[in-house]
Amino acid sequence: MSTAGATTIESLLDLDSLLSEEDRDLRTMVRQFGEQRLRPHIAEWYEAGEVPVRELAPEIGKLGLLGMHLTGYGCSGSSATAYGLVCQELEAVDSGLRSLVSVQGSLAMFAIHRWGSEEQREQWLPGMAAGELIGCFGLTEPDFGSNPGGMRTTARRDGSDWILNGSKMWITNASVADVAIVWARSQDDDRRVVGFAVPTSTPGFSAREMTHKLSLRASVTSEFSLDDVRVPDDARLPEAQGLSGPLSCLSEARFGIVFGAVGAARDCLEATLDYVGSRQVFDKPLAGYQLTQAKIADMAVELAKAQLLALHLGRLKDEGRIRPEQVSVGKLNNVREAITIARQCRTLLGANGITLEYPVMRHAGNLESVLTYEGTSEVHQLVIGEALTGVSAFR
The missing domain is CATH 1.20.140.10 (Butyryl-CoA Dehydrogenase, subunit A, domain 3)
Known part of the structure; x- marks a missing residue:
């Protein structure tokens, strides 16, 4: 059957007319990257339950897509709409690939950018924007998903340091991450929720990839544990107060x-x-x-x-x-x-x-x-x- 002259999905309501030329060009660039670099491999990655995060992140970083809606520290400061269109094109290939970018930029990088110190921003964000450093975001726990206020992970003061204990589950990229954003309940200050940027090389931090998934197979999903993880106070996100x-x-x-x-x-x-x-x-x-x-x-x-x-x-x-x-x-x-x-x-x-x-x-x-x-x-x-x-x- 000939489809010549057929209306396309995007032209049905002429939605492109609502976008700027810059947004359309960005969308085209990401769509081409998806079609040429990602789609030829996605079925294989999905079936194998593996995705080369360390290989892909620098390529995505070179396109300026990691933390793109943030300003400074190697981030382009793009519009929210532009960032949304990037998410749209990546998820058109696979949700797991959009999750990679979303967790890196909107969870881990945003947490440091919004709630971290200037020193933390300079330490982590440029490398994360380039895809040279991978971040994860540790909030969900085995028994507390929809109710993060019930978290059991604790942070205890010990001199000028903090001692972290607990576990997090369903954490994208944790087993390949360089830094984990960890949310815990302080034992020293009315059990308020505090956040930390924890290098995953810190003794007592361990992570393992979760397997046997029937969904998001082209995504690294992990759980991690904190066993008397000692971090200095300058690892704490100083501007974050509570949930x-x-x-x-x-x-x-x-x-x-x-x-x-x-x-x-x-x-x-x-x-x-x-x-x-x-x-x-x-x-x-x-x-x-x-x-x-x-x-x-x-x-x-x-x-x-x-x-x-x-x-x-x-x-x-x-x-x-x-x-x-x-x-x-x-x-x-x-x-x-x-x-x-x-x-x-x-x-x-x-x-x-x-x-x-x-x-x-x-x-x-x-x-x-x-x-x-x-x-x-x-x-x-x-x-x-x-x-x-x-x-x-x-x-």
Whole structure:
């Protein structure tokens, strides 16, 4: 079936008209990097459950994508919208690759940039921006995910040092990281939450990669333990006071997911459109059936709405007006719609949809994790519910 002159997903609502030429050029550059450097290997990495983080990070750093929305210390200070578009293009290849950039820039680097000392910024950020140093973000614990306030990891004063004990779980890049942002509960100051930039070479720090995953297989997921890890006071993030520190970092990461989920959904739909145009069923293309077109139309409309929401939130963030509940709206809606699109696309690909020859099942599997991390759907529903009613339902 000829598709000459067919409307593309992006041209359906002329969404490119909402972007600056600079943003479009950046998107094109990252898309080309994804197609040429990442996509040829992603199925292999996913199937093997391995990804060459140490090899990829410097390449991504050379493109200026690590911590790109931060200013100074080797970071370009780009707009939030530009950063979102980068997340979108990386996740169009695989959620794990977007996670690499998101955890490095929006969690580990942002924590140091926003809450660290000048000395910490100069020590860590240039190398992290270049991809020469890898960071991870240790908040989630085996028994405390959605309730970080219940964390059991402790920090105890010992003279001019701190002694850290505890464990963190589901931590991206921890087993390959040079520095871990560790959040702990102080035993010396009303059990307030404090943060530290801990070199992973510190005695007592150990990490191991988590295996047997059925999602985010092209991503390094680890757990790490702190066994009487001694760090000087200058490893503490001095500006972080209480849970506002780690929660602000999570809001940064969630923003990237708002755009990233759009990329995963778009890749599913593009692959499906190509497939149904060539797949012959009962002597005509699958694309020529009304039920096929109804599914495609519904998915395209939801995808366009998700893209518009992401761009709107990007504008709000660029203007410094975005609120946490607005990020929750974006994360809740866009991931929920993306996983619905992935599942629907799989139905159109039939049995072919479960193979790694096509990206759909891989995206669907990844989105199961994206639906959960950086706040489950239920958490974001409660954030939005509290904003609308003025009543907290968390407890």
